[in-house]
Amino acid sequence: MIKKALLGLVGIILILLIVIVVRTVLNSPDSQLTEKIAPADINVDAAAGRLGEAVRIRTISESRDAPVAAEAFDALHALLDRSYPLVTAQLKKEVIGGHSLLYTWKGSDPSLKPALFMGHMDVVPVEPGTEDQWTHPPYSGKIANGAIWGRGTLDDKLSVLAILEAAEYQLSKGFKPTRTLYFAFGHDEEIGGKNGAGKISAHLKDQGIQLAYTLDEGMVIVQGVMPGIDDPIAFIALAEKGYLTLELTATAVGGHSSIPPRATAVGKISKAIARLEENRMPASLQSPASDMLDTLAPHMPFGLKAVISNRWLLGPVLVGQLGKGGSTNAMVRTTTAATIIAGGSKDNVLPSTAQATVNFRILPGDTIETVTRHVEQVIGNPDVSVSIKQGNNPSRVSSLQSDGYKMIHKTVQEVFPDVLVAPGLMLAGSDSKHYEAVADNSYRFLPMRFGPADIPRVHGTDERIMVDNYGEIIRFYIRLMENAAS
């Protein structure tokens, strides 16, 4: 009897193994058949000089409460008008929300839903005290060692300038789009984008305009981040995570520390944080992370490929592994990060309150409400109150099957024949979220080539873009306009 059962078990395991191997072997890369296109004949050095000039104009978003750098935005607008005379003469330009720009390039076929390419003109400040650590000063726009240096060269003046470079080039060639193209450049993305992208979106909605898709900054071309894949990968984000900051306040009896209660405010707040770190939001593998793995699995080594190709059996193992890493964990769950703790001011006085601030990045599927409820349940202490300080829900997940996605995918392959293309999830936020009401889909991708050392340059020291890569980015938009417009 036992022997029979054992034999049965061995049989089942054998069948499972065969299924796993077959599914893994069948999961082979699609042949990427893309025509090579001749690179557009642009003067990259002159374009780099124009980006450098834009970097010198300090369009800084200091904070939500600080006044807008109005004069700097005026100067940047004037520079754009001067630098792109054909765009200035032939496209409709509107100033919205005081300092944001919306260009309209009317297409010949009104039956096609318009596409909107975006970027933002504002930059984050340079952290005081770090100015001297820059190889070239942060607002120098200097061109040296094959790169353009300064704030905005990665985030995100290069998008604005590259889109206009591409449009200027196309206008010089007499190109006429069939689909209407919009270029939208916000002035307050770094502080939430409400007055820029928010108002441009409302402006479009007022006119009854519904876009086929938007394309914004977001994910990039990276190398060496996926195990077993050496090729650079262009990640086109289908969604961005939400943002939530909760403030926890613990209350207790104050007084002299010589007769303390059993639980102090400091103790209660500490316990609350510890409980939250022990009881994270649950991990799960869903789109876009699942789409990303499905797309890249065929290029992975056998073991990984086997696990990803057989999620029907090995899904929990996979999610468990992803949930352990730093960036992979952020892809499969709403993250919890305690960022501020405060309470008490004197060594012999019991504070009556203590506070903590916890920042969450919300995975599509979760919401501000579900996360807040989770936090209240996990803390489970009526003496610790939870209040929402700031939050926005995750974006919706855009389609992988839309014409817009396929077109962007194809354009990347044409201009960057050396890279793999995959969908992704953006962990930070962008202006795209403001366009959900007027766009069928929103994609977030800018073809900057990033190595691991480049990530800290964004919002950090030594922000710079290689001139060659800037040329590729302009050529990407040139091709994108051709592909999008028809």
Ligand SMILES: [Zn+2]
């Ligand atoms: Zn940005």
